[in-house]
Amino acid sequence: MRESAGCGNVILEGLHSSDTWAKLIRPMSFRIYLPLLGLILATTLPIYAKDPGTEKHGVAVGQNLSASVVRIEVTDQEADYASPWNAGHIGGGIGSGFVIIAPGGKKRILTNAHVVSNARFMTLTRERLSHPYTAHVEFIAHDSDLALLSVDDPAFFEGTTPLELGGVPLIESGVSVYGYPLGGERLSVTRGVVSKIDFDLYTHSGVDSHLVIQIDAAINPGNSGGPVLQDGKVVGVAFQGYSGDVAQNVGFMIPIPVIERFLKDLSKGSYTGYTDLSITFRPLLSVTSRRALGLQDDDRGILVTDVQEKGSSHGFLQKGDVLLSIDGHPIASNGRVELDGQSIDMTEVVEQKFEGDKVRFGILREGKPLEVEFTLQGTWPFKMQGNAYDEKPRYLLHGGLLFQPLDRNFLNADSTADLRIKRAFEDFVEKHLYLERPEIVVLSRVLADPVNKECDGLRPGIVDTINGRKIRSLADVAAALDQPARYDVVILEGIGVPIVLRREEVMKANPRIMQTYGVPSPRNL
């Protein structure tokens, strides 16, 4: 069983969380953990604030969190992208969640997406409840690691107290973290202060960065999804931490602005997600750059260095534009904007918007001031670069040749991936490869069989053409191979010999290969 708390690296850079960190999020076998629990339980008995004047930390006087914080036990099944036909490894984990009033007035459980991703079965328990209740995911946001659960039997909510959402706490103010870390059946609480409020990577998707609040209260596996309270109100959802080897007393929570945006987004009946400007920009800190671009000496403006054709800004912003203001707010030369007395990143202004909302920029184009306004939309093609959940891996098996679309889940499963494949993954966005093809298809493996055993040129690689047809998606592979042909000729990118199979032999070999390797279906498109 895995204790979910998403121990992971939270780094400021763009799209990648380093692979070595991903290893820290290893499933910890509950069975191995059990002997330690006895020790741990003895020291972390639930603490309820009883004394009046237990002021600003966690709860209000008399508030009983055991009526609000739940323990979520999940059985999940993680797909195996290295053997994509397999249903996946069945595992499980424990996380926390809490009762809120969702948009529409109903009681729901708020927790992290990573607690309930790939779930096949989940139960909720809380103190003073005699038996677990089944629940299921109603809305899930992989781009901000939040999920809303509904409980099948409404009796679960009898005697529960929904928690109220607060605001953004001040730096150095006290907070308390409630949850069920390290297993255990009793609510646990840890205390700390707000250390830092910043924009940072959410490791669940690995590509999305939003506001994150760092606190020094202990956040451990099992705390994920649990509430962080100040003055009796929720100020965040605990979700990420660091392994003790790297940093101590560093825990992270999802702050109210992100939570509120999640709730507002789903209130229309479905969750759409974040929008994106889909541009690359650079601060303009050097005086020379500013002069060269014709900027005044007012320390404002950032430089647009790339615009994605399939993004929101295409047709409105151009490479070389200097962004001077967003929605009327001046943008400083380091990309910060003053909003409500706070200095925030320019991208945070966009963060609060929804699909279909407009954004207005004051820009300088070739020395001339201009105003542009456009509508915001979602974040494809970045999606391919983020971790994906709750989906069955797509693939096609033909003559033992395994074709898969290149995405982050595939790369995570194949740590020895070819350099060309790894570069294509980066270049998909960086070099706008998505324009020529919506998917990069990879020949990832060959299941050895007489039909392919003496094939020359077999190697993992990116598929260029099959039977003369340019391959731009997995569907193209199926289309090419579903056409009648005497030979199947696969040409990979780079230097190599064509891979040639005889169709008649492949047709005979396919059932044989499926039986030998236990492949239930030759394709999932």
Place this chain on the structure above:
Amino acid sequence: MKRFLSIFGSTLFAFSLLLTACQKKKISTSVPNDLGSSVLRITSTIQYPDNRRPWLKKQPFTRSGLGTIIGGGRLLVTADMVAHACYIELEKPEDGPKSTAVVEAIDEECNLAVLKPVEPEVLKGTHPLPLDSMITPGSTINILQLEPNGAPALSPAVVTTVAVMPYSSDGGAYLLYRASTTIPQREGSFVIPALHDGKLTGLVMRYDPRTQSAEIIPAPLIARFLKESGKPGYSGLARAGLTYGEARGRTLRAWLGLPKEMTGVYITSITPGGPAEKAGLRKGDLIVRAGGKEIDGEGNYSDPQLGKINFSNLATLESSVGDKGEIVFFRSTGEGAGTLGTATLTLEGRNPLAEISPARLQGDSVPYIFLGGLLFQELSRPYLREWGGNWKTDAPQNLVALDTFQEDLTKDQKRLVIISAILPSPQTIGLQELAHKVVAAINGMPIHGLADVSKAVKQPQNGFQRIDLEGSAGPVYLDAATLESEEARLRNQFGIPAKPSP
């Protein structure tokens, strides 16, 4: 030529000779006293250039080995022994006059070099060794070392393999003798000769004490190198300018339409402007015969003495640059049919201009241009190797990819200029993340080499040097007027010596 895959893995590249001290073996063969008169001790002081701080050289270090005296008052050593040497000293085995030496010819690809002593007295009383002819597996040879007192010592060896193998991890595969032997650790053995019937049969370039296996450059290859390197404008042994892949599978052959009794290799790439391209060969052609020999599906021909040998040997060892060779090729016309054709190839040496990221740099200094805090260099493999043994994962990945997949780059691309370092200054604030990016253009001029950089910076636009980078990085601006003074200040601050302008 053919790119060898991982079958010739990293176990080959044990560069340190003689790591473990073994017991002194009793050598059964009697050692003729005059063997010591055919070698000189060589000590070379080597200073590699620093590719990341190109105004510097690295720490000098010494290598000692034996140079074999060949005809014409010359000494034969491996290129490893003297590449980037700033001082080479020769000495007779049993004391006596010393001399410095100069490198007369060197080829790092086939790892051979010829030295000429500056003071000829050091050769007094020495006897040159003649070159042996080809030997076959099973032959017994002797490896010569010198004791500290100058007495010669022999270790017997048995040749186990004669085949074409990579000489280094940077390409270049040539005929090689592998011999099974136990070579005791002795000082001054970085390169030592292998003898057979009183002749020089090869130079030992590597010995792995774990596998007790020596890799020896064969005398016939040495003879070819001596012949070729003597010609003006020598730039490497003969080659055809193509890479190939095996074509053994019967389905591939049937699809191509290759007749059943015919075998050959599949041309996977053609070097632009190289001999194969000039001869009209194309990617996808199958080479069926080369130089009159039949080629099998793995790329071997049948040598009467050695058996199956990779056909690149026909060019590198058996031909001269400029020789013409006839290639019979099969060109598929689709639908399981094709035609045979003949092409006449004129073999050429290495063309450094054809390499977008060269495996080696010419000369001892690394070219660079320093401009107002930005350091411009051309991408090369030696630059990437500065990231150490794991450079393939540790060096900037965009550059590793460009180096690894340079055949994917267009024909027009000559060299890739990168910003290899950014020294902090008021003009370069906020630009640190742009290090290791490739320069696309300067002041509007496309950049295909450092020479283009020199030209482009002479034409600033509106008082600025505008440097456009590839990808999504955006332009960099430098103030043209203050460039020189900025540079002088930074040179002073970081200890970078001034260079004469190119």
